[in-house]
Amino acid sequence: MARPGNGSDGPAGTTYDQGVSVGDPPPPIPGARLLFSLDPATAYLNHGSFGAVPIGVQRTQQRLRDEVERNPMSFFAHPGLTDRIVHTRRHLAHFLGADPDGSALLPNATAAVSLVLQSVRLKSGDEVLLTDHGYGANALAVRRQCRRDGASARTVALPLDATDAEVVSRIRGALRPGKTKLLIVDQLTSPTAKVLPVRAIADAARQHDIPVFVDAAHVPGMLPVRVDRLGADFWVGNLHKWAFAPRGTALLAVAPAWRRRIEPLVVSWEHDAGFPLSAEYQGTMDYSSWLAAPAGLFTLRTLGVEAVRRHNAALAAYGQRLVGASLGLAPTDLPDPGAAEAAMRIVPLPSGIATTQPEAHALRQQIADKLATEVAVNAWGGRGWLRLSAQIYNRPEEYENLAERLPPLLASLR
Incomplete structure (x- = not known):
C-alpha cells in the first residue's frame, strides 16, 4: 500500500493511490512534544484512556x-x-x-x-x-x-x-x-x-x-x-x-x-x-x-485553550481519514463525532475482527506489541472499532505509520 503523500489532489490535501483524499494535517504546536515524558519509541495515539501528564x-x-x-x-x-x-x-x-x-x-x-x-x-x-x-x-x-x-x-x-x-x-x-x-x-x-x-x-x-x-x-x-x-x-x-x-x-x-x-x-x-x-x-x-x-x-491556558482544541480535533480527523482510507473506507464511511472540537475519532474495523471485548483487548495489545502504537479498540454493536486520539504531542507521521502497517496486521488475523 502506498504511503500518503505519494499522490496529491492539490490544496485539498494528500490522496492515496486509490483516490481517497485524506486532507492535510494541522501544523504542530511548537515545542509541545517536549512538554511530556512519553517514550519516543511508542506512538501514543490513546490519550483518551489515561491521559498524559506534562512534565511541569x-x-x-x-x-x-x-x-x-x-x-x-x-x-x-x-x-x-x-x-x-x-x-x-x-x-x-x-x-x-x-x-x-x-x-x-x-x-x-x-x-x-x-x-x-x-x-x-x-x-x-x-x-x-x-x-x-x-x-x-x-x-x-x-x-x-x-x-x-x-x-x-x-x-x-x-x-x-x-x-x-x-x-x-x-x-x-x-x-x-x-x-x-x-x-x-x-x-x-x-x-x-x-x-x-x-x-x-x-x-x-x-x-x-x-x-x-x-x-x-x-x-x-x-x-x-x-x-x-x-x-x-x-x-x-x-x-x-x-x-x-x-x-x-x-x-x-x-x-x-x-x-x-x-x-x-x-x-x-x-x-x-x-x-x-x-x-x-x-x-x-x-x-x-x-x-x-x-x-x-x-x-493548557499558556498553550492557548482554543489553539489546542483546534489542533487536536484537526489531527484526530486527519488520523481517522488516513487509517480509514488504508482500510478501503471513504470519508462517508467514517463516523462523525458531532462536535468540531472532538479529539477522539473511531474507525470501523473489517468485518469479523475484534467483535467481542476480549478480542478487542487482544488486538489492542498486538498493535502495541507489533506496531509500537497505543490505540483503543472496542467491540460495539457487533463490530470492532479502532479509537484514535490526538493530543499536542502527536505527529502526523504516527498516524501515517499506523495506516501503512495496520492492514497487513489485520490481514494476518483472518
Whole structure:
C-alpha cells in the first residue's frame, strides 16, 4: 500500500493511490512534544484512556508529595488542608462553569457514578436507564446497586449515526415516569466517540422529574462547557484526560436539590460538614493530584485553550481519514463525532475482527506489541472499532505509520 503523500489532489490535501483524499494535517504546536515524558519509541495515539501528564505538572505534584513527606502530621492535620482543597475546587469549577459550592473533587468519573447511585436510594421496582454507548464500568456499578436495592437496569439503543433529534426522541420514548429513577448518559461516549445532546436530554427528562447523571469524563479540556447551563442533576468530568491534571482528578457537580442528599462512599472527619467536603476529605488520601491540577490548567491556558482544541480535533480527523482510507473506507464511511472540537475519532474495523471485548483487548495489545502504537479498540454493536486520539504531542507521521502497517496486521488475523 502506498504511503500518503505519494499522490496529491492539490490544496485539498494528500490522496492515496486509490483516490481517497485524506486532507492535510494541522501544523504542530511548537515545542509541545517536549512538554511530556512519553517514550519516543511508542506512538501514543490513546490519550483518551489515561491521559498524559506534562512534565511541569508532574514536578508540581512531586513537590506536593515532598511537602507531605517532610512532615506528614503538619500536612494532614493542619486546618489549612481543607482550605487548599476548597481553593483548588473553586479554580477547577470556574474553568468548567460549575458552581464551586455544589461541586466536589473525586478520584474519577467512575467513583462519582457509585456515589450518586448510593445517594439516589433506589428501591424495589425502580429502574436506572442507560444507553448502549455508555462506559462499561458504569454499567457494572449500576447492576451491582440494582442487585442490592431490588431495582433493575435497562438500556436504550442509539444508532451510531443518529441525529441529535433522534437521540433525544429515543431516550424520551424509553423513559418510564414513576419507574425510571435515574438516567445516565455520556456527554462524549467512550466506545463510540459520539457527542450526545445532553442539554436537550436533560430537558426531556425534567418534564417527568427524572434526574439525569451526565458522564462527561472526556469533556474537561477537550470540549467547551458551561456545566451550570446543561440542566443536569449530576455532572462529572475527569481533568486528568484532556486538562493535563495528574491522574485521579475529577469534578462532580450536583444540582442544589440533591446536595443535602449526597452520601459519601466513605465516612471521614468532614462528614458533618456536608457536601462537598464530606465527599472530598478522606483522611490520609493522596491529595497531590488535586492540588496540582491547577498547574495542568495553567499549561493548557499558556498553550492557548482554543489553539489546542483546534489542533487536536484537526489531527484526530486527519488520523481517522488516513487509517480509514488504508482500510478501503471513504470519508462517508467514517463516523462523525458531532462536535468540531472532538479529539477522539473511531474507525470501523473489517468485518469479523475484534467483535467481542476480549478480542478487542487482544488486538489492542498486538498493535502495541507489533506496531509500537497505543490505540483503543472496542467491540460495539457487533463490530470492532479502532479509537484514535490526538493530543499536542502527536505527529502526523504516527498516524501515517499506523495506516501503512495496520492492514497487513489485520490481514494476518483472518
